[in-house]
Amino acid sequence: MCGIAGFICCSPQPEGTVIVERMAATLRHRGPDDHGVYSDQTAWLAHRRLSIVDLALGHQPMSNEDERLWVVYNGEIFNHLTVRRELEQAGHRYATRSDTETILHAYEQHGSGCVDFFRGMFSFALWDKRARTLFCARDRLGKKPFYYYFDGRLFAFASEIKALFEHPAISARLQEELLGEHLCFGYTSGDRTLFQGIRKLMPGHRLMLTVEADRLRLKIERYWDVPAVEPETGRSAGAWTAECRERLEESVRMRLMSDVPLGMLLSGGLDSSLIAALMARMVPGRVQSFSVGYPESAYSELSYAVQAARHIGTDHHEVVVSREEFFDALPGLIWHEDEPLCWPSSVSLYFVCKLASQHVKVVLTGEGGDELFAGYGRYRLHLFNHRCLSLYRWVPSGWRRRLREAIASSRLLNGDVRRKLQHTVLGRREGLPSLYLDNFYAAFDEAALAALLRAGTGEATPYGSFLGYWDARAASPLLQRLLYADQKTYLVELLMKQDQMSMATSIESRVPFLDHCFVEFAARVPDSLKLNGGQGKFLLKKVAEDLLPGELIYRSKMGFPTPLRAWFRQPETLPLLRQLLDPGGLLGSYLDLSGVDALLQQHAGGQQDATDRLWRLLNLQIWGEVFLRGRSPEQWRESLSRAGGIASAS
Numbered sequence: 001m002c003g004i005a006g007f008i009c010c011s012p013q014p015e016g017t018v019i020v021e022r023m024a025a026t027l028r029h030r031g032p033d034d035h036g037v038y039s040d041q042t043a044w045l046a047h048r049r050l051s052i053v054d055l056a057l058g059h060q061p062m063s064n065e066d067e068r069l070w071v072v073y074n075g076e077i078f079n080h081l082t083v084r085r086e087l088e089q090a091g092h093r094y095a096t097r098s099d100t101e102t103i104l105h106a107y108e109q110h111g112s113g114c115v116d117f118f119r120g121m122f123s124f125a126l127w128d129k130r131a132r133t134l135f136c137a138r139d140r141l142g143k144k145p146f147y148y149y150f151d152g153r154l155f156a157f158a159s160e161i162k163a164l165f166e167h168p169a170i171s172a173r174l175q176e177e178l179l180g181e182h183l184c185f186g187y188t189s190g191d192r193t194l195f196q197g198i199r200k201l202m203p204g205h206r207l208m209l210t211v212e213a214d215r216l217r218l219k220i221e222r223y224w225d226v227p228a229v230e231p232e233t234g235r236s237a238g239a240w241t242a243e244c245r246e247r248l249e250e251s252v253r254m255r256l257m258s259d260v261p262l263g264m265l266l267s268g269g270l271d272s273s274l275i276a277a278l279m280a281r282m283v284p285g286r287v288q289s290f291s292v293g294y295p296e297s298a299y300s301e302l303s304y305a306v307q308a309a310r311h312i313g314t315d316h317h318e319v320v321v322s323r324e325e326f327f328d329a330l331p332g333l334i335w336h337e338d339e340p341l342c343w344p345s346s347v348s349l350y351f352v353c354k355l356a357s358q359h360v361k362v363v364l365t366g367e368g369g370d371e372l373f374a375g376y377g378r379y380r381l382h383l384f385n386h387r388c389l390s391l392y393r394w395v396p397s398g399w400r401r402r403l404r405e406a407i408a409s410s411r412l413l414n415g416d417v418r419r420k421l422q423h424t425v426l427g428r429r430e431g432l433p434s435l436y437l438d439n440f441y442a443a444f445d446e447a448a449l450a451a452l453l454r455a456g457t458g459e460a461t462p463y464g465s466f467l468g469y470w471d472a473r474a475a476s477p478l479l480q481r482l483l484y485a486d487q488k489t490y491l492v493e494l495l496m497k498q499d500q501m502s503m504a505t506s507i508e509s510r511v512p513f514l515d516h517c518f519v520e521f522a523a524r525v526p527d528s529l530k531l532n533g534g535q536g537k538f539l540l541k542k543v544a545e546d547l548l549p550g551e552l553i554y555r556s557k558m559g560f561p562t563p564l565r566a567w568f569r570q571p572e573t574l575p576l577l578r579q580l581l582d583p584g585g586l587l588g589s590y591l592d593l594s595g596v597d598a599l600l601q602q603h604a605g606g607q608q609d610a611t612d613r614l615w616r617l618l619n620l621q622i623w624g625e626v627f628l629r630g631r632s633p634e635q636w637r638e639s640l641s642r643a644g645g646i647a648s649a650s
Contacts, residue, residue: 002060003027003048003503004072005163006125007156008134010214012041020044022166027159029336030074030503036061038070042211043127043134047072064104065093068130071107073100074159075122075144076510078254083117107135112206115223119254119515123201125157132211140224140516141368142203142492145499147338149197155209155216160500161198161338162627170197172627179590180449180462183616184442186342187496189465189489194339194623203492226487226519228476231526240529241542243521248543251515252278255364263288263360264314265352265509268304270537270544270553271366271375273312275512277547279364280312288359289314292352294321296563308552319355321348323567327576331622331633336504338627340619342493344562349501357505367498368513371483371491372522373537374530375557378440379482383531385425385435386478392425404428432470433463436482441490443612452595465489479527487519565611569604580617586624587617 005023013019017039024035024046031048038045038061047060061070077083080099083106088094092105099120106114107126112135121143126135136157138146148157149170156167164170173196178188191199201207204224210217252275256262264276266289280287289309293300302318309316326347333350334341341347356363370376392400407418407427421427428435438445442462444452449462461467469485476484495511502509512518525539532538536557544553567573580587580596587596596617603610625631631639 002072002074003030003159003163004046004074004123004125005156005158006043006045006072007154007167008043008127008209008211008216009155010042010153010211010216013044016044019167020046023156023158023163024048026163026166029506030159032506034059038063038072038127040129042132043070043129045070045072045125045127060100062096062098062100062104064108065095069104069107069126069128071100071103071124071126073103073122073124075120075124075139076255076257076508077102077118077120077122078257078515079117079119086117112137112208112223115206119517121510123159134209134211135206136201136209137206137223138201138203140204141487141495141511141514141519143495143499143511143514145496146201147193147198148201148207150199150216150218151197152215155218160336161193161195162335164198173197174586174624174628176457176590179457179620180453181465182340182620183444183449183452184437184446184462185466185489186340186443186616186619187489187493188339189469189492195627203488224516226484227523228473228480228484229523231480232524233526237529237539237542240525240539244525244539245543247518247521248274248512249278249282251512251518252364253282254515255510255512256282258362260361261288261359262362262364263290263356265289265349265356265363265365266291266305266308266314266316267366268301268306268308268552269366269557270540270548271369271513273308273366273548273552274369274540274544275364275366276308276314277312277544280314286313286315288356289316290352290356290359290363291316291318292321292348292355293318294563296566299561299563301561304552304555308548311549311552317355317359319351321351323563323570323572325351326562326567327573328637330619331626331636333501333504334619334623335626335633337497337500340616340623341497343497344564344615346497346501348562349497350504353502353505353507353509357507360507362508362510363502364510364512365498366513367494367511368491368519369537369540371486372513372519372530373525373540374479374483374527375536375540377536377557378436379479379531380534380536381423382436382440382482383478385428385439388425389430389435393430432467433461437463437466443616448613452591454590454592457590477527479531480523483530564615565609568611568614569606574604577614577618580614580621582621585621586628587621591617 020037027048034049036047036059045061061072063070077099080102084102087105090109094101103124106117115137121139123138123144123146145159147161149164154169156164158164165172175194175196178194181188191202205220205222208219264279264287266272266276291302291305293302329347404427407421423439466485466489469488470481473481473484498509529539541553577600581593599610602608625636
């Protein structure tokens, strides 16, 4: 795991080496062990290294034998030894044991098709100085980040957006039309970011940049996608369970490739406990496991993690995060993630990674099981609503509208009953945006956005990217469409959280469920073995039955909760939330602050639970201070401390 940065430019850059070194310096946390720079008259490449494999000889930028090709690379190619044997048989000669060198030789042999041979997590940039081309690629599921800027004469790239701003031609400006999508989802799921001109190379895509006389030519194409296949039928549940176990064991085993100590992030949920149990059977000695929780026991999974650790036999460690620590860390973590944090669990993840970094350099995680095997309750509920809708359509639309309005405004219903009814077809408009996205994703639905955003801000619909993926699988069954759209949007953001929060503490995280061969296997699994009798992840639970106790396998999903709702109602947090009403802040420029104030009052008074909306607004406000107004996280905390906020309490 590392940090990469660089740029290609048509015109001379006398300060090019200084610029690229500054870019790399912002990524030091991603690679504190080593650094290097390559430069010529056109290309400047930089690398920060976290040494995991071939500690002695894995220095980057790395070249091939004749120094025609130079690569900077972030990630791991877990099958690199297999690919290496094939390349050596074709005549290639290696100077290191590093998987980085395999990228170079595979490109020599296969050109841009080299990525088809790799199993792993990666983003890299490979410069061919003779052909004057830059080839870049990102892994199939999007486990490693790749951001870039392109204006026709300058192409710059980096593992993190902040590194791009070290180039004098690139500045931090808000992409205003994406505010609506961000406030709804907490992230942007297309290739654009909240910064003007800064884009993401999307998962499963590769990029070729060609240097011509006075311009750069850019071509981007997709090389892989989650397969749209008919689920296989006619096999027994036992046969599927055996194949799933075998494939998952292979994926875990591949991710034990390391020359440094490994550990496991253990939440006590099914996915991480299953990976930990398999891992424990494959490594000598006891697995180091790490968990995070809160003093408020209702929001802490530590007891389940301890139960799993005892059953598996890990050497277990845990950290408890207080309210003061949580909020004090927030500005710095927004700086690390480059964009506002989507989920409060990002903060929890940072603290558990910080704990793990004191013991190991690599951790495995359980990310991905829910999106492959329908683990979230929203899948079950949407399928139920969809079935009910076929009958409910017989009710005249006017009656349905009046019932929907009555549920929303009734004083006869308590808040819990009203909330449950509003998740059903009785409280929702027909169509995916209302019945699914507003229902289970959006902090601010389209109506709330229209009331809050000032005129001219935001795109016509904040749901365009999600609906694009949804429409791309129009011929697939409903559950497959839901899973595919989540894998292309929601899961990618989860992986960015995983990457940025682990790299903030200089450790590497690996995700066995998201080996692309295992993902392709999951696509073939019948829906009935994913969601069975209202029970998600049915097949994974069968796989786990001889590895974990039943009370862990079949307990209710908690989903990495935080006590944020209660914290936002405590007087000690009020100075922090009052920052949302600063007319000079980002929110003051684009939102109706009277609406924000009303939201604060209603949450504090218990009239409604505005936790998700306040979290979105708070992160956006801090992000604006740090990136758009240029106030460091430390400066922001100091100003808040003077107002009696989090820093003074911590």
